Amino acid sequence: MRIVIVGFQSAGLTAAATARLYNREAKITVIERRSYATYHPCGLPFVIGGEVPELRDLVETAPRLQGIDVRLGVEAKAINVKEKTVEVLDLKTLQVEKIPYDKLILATGSVALRPPIPGINLGNVFSLRTIEDGEKILSALPNSRKAVVVGAGPIGVETASALKERGLDVVLIEMMPNVLPGMLDPDMAGIVAERLVKSGVRVICSKAVKELRGVERVSSVVLEGEEIPTDLVVMAIGVKPDVELAVRAGLALGPTKTIAVDDHLRTSNPDIFAIGDCAEARCLITKRPVRSQLATTAIRMGRVAGINAAGGDEIFDGVLNAVVTIAGGLEVASVGLTATVAGEAGIEAVSARVRCLNKPHYFPGAEPVMIKLVAERKGQRLLGGQFLGTGAAERANRLALAIRKEMTAKEFSKVDYCYAPPVSDSIDPMVVAAEALLRRR
Amino acid sequence: MRIVIVGFQSAGLTAAATARLYNREAKITVIERRSYATYHPCGLPFVIGGEVPELRDLVETAPRLQGIDVRLGVEAKAINVKEKTVEVLDLKTLQVEKIPYDKLILATGSVALRPPIPGINLGNVFSLRTIEDGEKILSALPNSRKAVVVGAGPIGVETASALKERGLDVVLIEMMPNVLPGMLDPDMAGIVAERLVKSGVRVICSKAVKELRGVERVSSVVLEGEEIPTDLVVMAIGVKPDVELAVRAGLALGPTKTIAVDDHLRTSNPDIFAIGDCAEARCLITKRPVRSQLATTAIRMGRVAGINAAGGDEIFDGVLNAVVTIAGGLEVASVGLTATVAGEAGIEAVSARVRCLNKPHYFPGAEPVMIKLVAERKGQRLLGGQFLGTGAAERANRLALAIRKEMTAKEFSKVDYCYAPPVSDSIDPMVVAAEALLRRR
Numbered sequence: 001m002r003i004v005i006v007g008f009q010s011a012g013l014t015a016a017a018t019a020r021l022y023n024r025e026a027k028i029t030v031i032e033r034r035s036y037a038t039y040h041p042c043g044l045p046f047v048i049g050g051e052v053p054e055l056r057d058l059v060e061t062a063p064r065l066q067g068i069d070v071r072l073g074v075e076a077k078a079i080n081v082k083e084k085t086v087e088v089l090d091l092k093t094l095q096v097e098k099i100p101y102d103k104l105i106l107a108t109g110s111v112a113l114r115p116p117i118p119g120i121n122l123g124n125v126f127s128l129r130t131i132e133d134g135e136k137i138l139s140a141l142p143n144s145r146k147a148v149v150v151g152a153g154p155i156g157v158e159t160a161s162a163l164k165e166r167g168l169d170v171v172l173i174e175m176m177p178n179v180l181p182g183m184l185d186p187d188m189a190g191i192v193a194e195r196l197v198k199s200g201v202r203v204i205c206s207k208a209v210k211e212l213r214g215v216e217r218v219s220s221v222v223l224e225g226e227e228i229p230t231d232l233v234v235m236a237i238g239v240k241p242d243v244e245l246a247v248r249a250g251l252a253l254g255p256t257k258t259i260a261v262d263d264h265l266r267t268s269n270p271d272i273f274a275i276g277d278c279a280e281a282r283c284l285i286t287k288r289p290v291r292s293q294l295a296t297t298a299i300r301m302g303r304v305a306g307i308n309a310a311g312g313d314e315i316f317d318g319v320l321n322a323v324v325t326i327a328g329g330l331e332v333a334s335v336g337l338t339a340t341v342a343g344e345a346g347i348e349a350v351s352a353r354v355r356c357l358n359k360p361h362y363f364p365g366a367e368p369v370m371i372k373l374v375a376e377r378k379g380q381r382l383l384g385g386q387f388l389g390t391g392a393a394e395r396a397n398r399l400a401l402a403i404r405k406e407m408t409a410k411e412f413s414k415v416d417y418c419y420a421p422p423v424s425d426s427i428d429p430m431v432v433a434a435e436a437l438l439r440r441r
Numbered sequence: 442m443r444i445v446i447v448g449f450q451s452a453g454l455t456a457a458a459t460a461r462l463y464n465r466e467a468k469i470t471v472i473e474r475r476s477y478a479t480y481h482p483c484g485l486p487f488v489i490g491g492e493v494p495e496l497r498d499l500v501e502t503a504p505r506l507q508g509i510d511v512r513l514g515v516e517a518k519a520i521n522v523k524e525k526t527v528e529v530l531d532l533k534t535l536q537v538e539k540i541p542y543d544k545l546i547l548a549t550g551s552v553a554l555r556p557p558i559p560g561i562n563l564g565n566v567f568s569l570r571t572i573e574d575g576e577k578i579l580s581a582l583p584n585s586r587k588a589v590v591v592g593a594g595p596i597g598v599e600t601a602s603a604l605k606e607r608g609l610d611v612v613l614i615e616m617m618p619n620v621l622p623g624m625l626d627p628d629m630a631g632i633v634a635e636r637l638v639k640s641g642v643r644v645i646c647s648k649a650v651k652e653l654r655g656v657e658r659v660s661s662v663v664l665e666g667e668e669i670p671t672d673l674v675v676m677a678i679g680v681k682p683d684v685e686l687a688v689r690a691g692l693a694l695g696p697t698k699t700i701a702v703d704d705h706l707r708t709s710n711p712d713i714f715a716i717g718d719c720a721e722a723r724c725l726i727t728k729r730p731v732r733s734q735l736a737t738t739a740i741r742m743g744r745v746a747g748i749n750a751a752g753g754d755e756i757f758d759g760v761l762n763a764v765v766t767i768a769g770g771l772e773v774a775s776v777g778l779t780a781t782v783a784g785e786a787g788i789e790a791v792s793a794r795v796r797c798l799n800k801p802h803y804f805p806g807a808e809p810v811m812i813k814l815v816a817e818r819k820g821q822r823l824l825g826g827q828f829l830g831t832g833a834a835e836r837a838n839r840l841a842l843a844i845r846k847e848m849t850a851k852e853f854s855k856v857d858y859c860y861a862p863p864v865s866d867s868i869d870p871m872v873v874a875a876e877a878l879l880r881r882r
Contacts, residue, residue, distance in 0.1 A: 010867060040801060043862045051863070057803035154861070284857075295867045296860045303855075317855070324859035333859050360481060362498035393859040394835035397869070398842060400857040405846040414744075414758070416725075416841040418765035418774050418834040419737045420595070421484045422492070426451060426736045428838070 001026040003309050004086055004099055006076045006245065007107030008032035009039075010295045011276025013060075014302025015105050015309065016068050023310035028068045029099060031088055033075040036131065037061065042295055044134045045155060048141075049162030055134045079104065079249035081269055103271055103309035106246055106259065107302070110239035110277035110293060119212030124232040128159055129239070137234065141166055144231035148172075148221045150209050152179035154325035156236035157192075160201045161328055163234075171202045171228050173221070175237075178205055182341075183323050183334035187353065188372055188386045192327045199328035239293055241278045254280035256291045263315050265305040273309055275301035284318035284404060285337055285383055286345050292319045322400050324393035333392035335400045336384025339374050348377040352436035356429035358390055363421050371395065371433040373409065380409040380437060395430060409437040442467040444750045445527055445540055447517045447686065448548030449473035450480075451736045452717025454501075455743025456546050456750065457509050464751035469509045470540060472529055474516040477572065478502065483736055485575045486596060489582075490603030496575045520545065520690035522710055544712055544750035547687055547700065548743070551680035551718035551734060560653030565673040569600055570680070578675065582607055585672035589613075589662045591650050593620035595766035597677035598633075601642045602769055604675075612643045612669055614662070616678075619646055623782075624764050624775035628794065629813050629827045633768045640769035680734055682719045695721035697732045704756050706746040714750055716742035725759035725845060726778055726824055727786045733760045763841050765834035774833035776841045777825025780815050789818040793877035797870035799831055804862045812836065812874040814850065821850040821878060836871060850878040 003019050005012045008030050016030050036059050043058040052058070071088075077096070078087040085098040112127035114120055124140055127133050145168060149160040152174035160172040174181065178189035179196065193203045204223065211222040212233060221228045241258045252268035254260035259267055259274035267274050274280075276298035283290045297319050304316040324333040342349040351374040359366040369389030375382050385399040402412050413434035419426045444460050446453045449471050457471050480500040487493045512529075518537070519528040526539040553568035555561055565581055568574050586609060590601040593615035601613040615622065619630035620637065634644045645664065652663040653674060662669045682699045693709035695701035700708055700715035708715050715721075717739035724731045738760050745757040765774040783790040792815040800807035810830030816823050826840040843853050854875035860867045 040803075040862065040867065042860065042867070043801065043803065046804070046862055051805060052803055053805075158861075294860070296858055296869075299868060300855065300857075320857040322857040322859045324861045324864050326861060326863050331864060335857065335859070360484065362481075362484065362493055363487070364492060364494075391832075391835055393861070393864045394832055394839065397856075397858045397871075398835065398839040401839060401842045401846070401848075404856060405842070405848070407842075407846070414741065415838075415845060416741075416761040416763040416776065417737055417838045418763045418776070419483065419735070420599075420765045420767060420834070421481065421487055422767050423765050423772060423834045426481065426483070427740060428737075430838075 001311070002100055002102045003028045003105065004101035005030045005105040005107060006086065007109055007276065008034070008037065008070060009107065009109050009276065009298065011109070011298035011302040012105070012107035013038045014299045015107060015275060015306035016065055018303045018306030019310040020065065020068055022307045022312055026310050030068060030070045031074050031076045031086065031099070032070065032072050033091065035073040037070070037072065039131055041129055044128050045158035045162045047134055048128070048137055048159060049165040055131050055138070059131065076245055079245060079272070081249055081272070084271065103273065105305050105309055106267070106272060106274040106278060107276045108242040108245055108278045110241045112235065113238045113240050114235060115209070115237060117209060117211055119214065119218065122212055122214045123217035125212055125218050126232065126234050128155060128234055128236060137232070140232050144168060146230045147232050147234065148228055148230040149234045149236055151235065151237035152203070152205070153182065153236060153238065154180065154323060157196070157325055157327045159234050159236055160196065161199065161326065164200050170200070171204065171230070172196065173207060173209060173223065174205045175208045176205065179203060179327070180325065180332065183332070183338070184386050185338045185340050185372065188370065188388065191370065191388060192330060192332055195328040195330045201328065239277060241291070243278050246274065246278065254289045256280050256289050258291055263317065264308050265301055265316050266308070273305040275305045282318040284320050288345070290319065292321055294321065294323065296322065320400050320403055322396050324396065330388060331390055331392040333387040333396035334385070335396040336382070336403045337374060338384055338386065342374055342383055347383065349374050349383060350377045350380070350437065350440040351375070352433060352440055354429065354433045354436050356432050357425060358429070359423070360421050360425050369429055371429055373433045373437050375409050375437055380441065382407055382409060382412060398430065409434045413438060442752070443541055443543045444469045444546065445542035446471045446546040446548060447527065448550055448717065449475070449478065449511060449513070450548065450550050450717065450739065452550070452739035452743040453546070453548035454479045455740045456548060456716060456747035457506055459744045459747025460751040461506065461509055463748045463753055467751050471509060471511045472515050472517050472527065472540070473511065473513050474532065476514040478511070478513065480572055482570055485569050486599035486603045488575055489569070489578055489600060490606040496572050496579070500572065517686055520686060520713070522690055522713070525712065544714065546746050546750055547708070547713060547715040547719060548717045549683040549686055549719045551682045553676065554679045554681050555676060556650070556678060558650060558652055560655065560659060563653055563655045564658035566653055566659050567673065567675050569596060569675055569677060578673070581673050585609060587671045588673050588675065589669055589671040590675045590677055592676065592678035593644070593646070594623065594677060594679065595621065595764060598637065598766055598768045600675050600677055601637065602640065602767065605641050611641070612645060612671070613637065614648060614650060614664065615646045616649045617646065620644060620768070621766065621773065624773070624779070625827050626779045626781050626813065629811065629829065632811065632829060633771060633773055636769040636771045642769065680718060682732070684719050687715065687719065695730045697721050697730050699732055704758065705749050706742055706757050714746040716746045723759040725761050729786070731760065733762055735762065735764065737763065761841050761844055763837050765837065771829060772831055772833040774828040774837035775826070776837040777823070777844045778815060779825055779827065783815055783824055788824065790815050790824060791818045791821070791878065791881040792816070793874060793881055795870065795874045795877050797873050798866060799870070800864070801862050801866050810870055812870055814874045814878050816850050816878055821882065823848055823850060823853060839871065850875045854879060
């Protein structure tokens with residue numbers, strides 16, 4: 001049994017390690033174009049901000065994968081599905097080689113999106129996706145006083161906060177009407193935007209970047225009705241799945257232009273699996289195809305494909321896109337559908353928002369947390385939640401279970417929870433939110 | 442519709458507030474022997490420790506209950522089930538009155554257990570249950586250098602830590618083989634005990650207190666083979682349900698000697714409900730009667746009885762006893778069955794314990810967390826979990842959902858979760874624990 005995995009990020013690494021655990025005999029080869037091992041792109045903003053000391057801290061150095069042939073600096077050029085080989089190019093020696101597989105796993109990931117606007121190729125216009133991107137931004141910092149971040153998704157928001165931490169004047173620009181548009185409804189996003197503004201970031205929503213201007217280096221960003229002077233730009237408008245290899249091998253893409261997979265993560269070719277950012281996921285709630293493009297989804301898919309490629313039988317049933325980010329020091333998390341997204345999906349939804357303290361009012365250090373829950377109007381099956389404040393991520397994790405198990409607001413309002421004054425209040429904010437939802441019937 | 446509620450702690454307060462919301466017309470009367478309103482007994486150790494400044498901070502002062510007749514300093518003496526009245530005594534005026542009810546809710550709670558050992562009535566032998574108990578301990582502190590806490594449940598552990606915070610030499614004595622015996626298996630409890638010892642508390646397990654010695658005031662505690670000098674003793678060996686009124690009214694008790702109730706929290710008399718510490722609960726897993734005696738259970742029961750007494754139809758399906766405490770600065774939580782308790786209940790169980798970081802290894806401030814999951818051997822349905830470290834309570838809350846929805850370790854290992862380096866690692870410790878459990882098959 002020969003398993004070949006293309007790509008050595010979260011998805012590929014997890015698939016390799018899982019296949020190894022599941023099948024001690026299989027020969028496992030990982031092909032990776034980069035010259036360095038798996039790294040943690042989600043850590044990049046925190047190196048930019050100075051919280052994590054070094055970029056190299058983000059690269060996995062420990063040899064966690066015994067008995068797996070990891071070939072760095074080697075690019076997969078083509079798949080021959082008839083003879084079941086991957087043609088690879090060693091980027092150093094320029095030697096070409098064909099590697100045979102019984103099962104192939106594509107974990108080719110995604111690349112940062114660069115919009116085709118005038119000036120996009122000027123100097124100091126960065127993405128923040130690779131270690132090299134991080135190096136470039138860090139070297140630009142000493143000579144920069146102003147920065148513009150384009151895109152207010154989690155990475156954009158974190159990068160804006162990071163650049164502010166470094167003392168720059170920061171403008172964050174989002175084309176959609178609110179920050180964190182996939183994660184939050186406008187009401188919750190407004191609170192996050194306020195927090196960003198309070199931390200000193202200027203936030204501009206509902207405006208697209210038309211042009212970047214400058215001589216060699218970017219010196220301003222042009223929006224409708226405004227030109228913002230800047231020393232650097234970080235484009236954080238999302239990623240583009242890397243599906244080239246798959247397309248050239250004749251594998252089918254799904255409606256989201258990622259590689260179509262079945263519930264075993266098999267592509268249209270039953271000997272080839274696709275996982276991570278390049279693969280299509282399915283929303284557990286709407287059952288529709290979605291791009292997930294989260295490290296956690298990559299890892300969850302990697303486990304399933306690793307086992308299946310190694311001879312097992314595992315199902316990947318879908319995603320709820322649980323996400324957490326930090327915006328101006330505020331923990332912000334989301335899972336499932338926002339009211340906005342539910343509406344777009346044609347689901348009649350109700351929502352309720354509550355503000356509670358995370359500890360009893362009499363306990364020193366009690367902080368406000370905000371919770372918004374979204375449910376189907378009829379029957380009040382839980383669809384999603386948005387969370388601000390300490391513990392947001394864990395609340396989203398808990399709600400993920402409730403959504404997965406198709407709990408109603410009523411059932412959720414009756415669950416067990418822990419209470420001790422230094423940790424939590426006697427009435428759980430999640431229960432308060434569920435009860436608020438019950439009153440919306 | 443006249444609803445009378447006896448007892449104005451978590452259960453009674455919640456029942457009153459819920460009945461009010463559910464039925465705007467009902468006449469609601471609450472009878473409470475204490476002269477002050479609802480207070481938070483779980484906050485008492487943190488006043489003793491000085492974290493919460495004042496005892497009076499623990500007493501609810503806000504008039505949260507519009508249109509409810511709360512009668513403080515009034516004791517319910519007898520129930521006449523035929524004429525449907527409660528006979529009450531005003532403790533100030535000594536006037537007796539009969540209050541008619543259509544529905545009666547007993548929320549009489551529990552009192553601190555005092556073991557019948559020699560010396561139990563000496564001075565400076567305290568309980569920690571009421572505001573008055575707190576006052577007594579606080580007044581004894583300035584003249585005390587040594588303290589003994591008897592009973593290493595949550596309150597005992599918190600009180601030992603609190604007295605240590607105040608600079609006393611503290612000995613914590615537990616009759617069972619380990620601290621937090623209901624919450625933790627010996628392996629996890631051992632880690633907590635180490636932490637307590639590190640914080641300066643002496644911990645003695647597997648020994649019963651035989652006698653308290655002293656002249657007027659306690660001066661030593663006698664165990665098998667040892668006599669421990671002390672200036673004060675706090676007895677924290679648990680509580681005794683207050684079922685006197687119920688017994689005298691002829692209501693049935695259950696096997697746990699608390700008031701028997703059905704799934705609507707009705708006692709053997711269909712017009713009388715019982716909730717909180719005085720009422721019997723049912724374990725959601727074993728389906729057996731248990732004493733829950735948690736504020737959270739009282740509140741959850743209060744909601745159900747409040748609605749039912751006011752004409753609604755709500756089910757209380759049982760408890761998983763989710764508990765959190767702080768021991769020597771360590772957050773410790775538990776939910777469901779320990780391996781020990783599962784064994785005692787005749788369930789063949791497997792368990793797995795993992796130690797993970799709560800953030801990526803490269804992120805400053807990453808702390809270890811420990812998780813132990815317990816599942817049925819056959820089929821691996823989740824039965825319980827024990828959690829140490831930051832976030833323990835929220836992890837227990839999440840597992841509570843999984844147990845309630847009868848999830849298996851495998852299903853639980855595949856759930857969605859959030860990841861961002863400042864908040865969590867890319868592989869959720871809960872998933873790591875579930876996967877460890879899978880390998881125990």
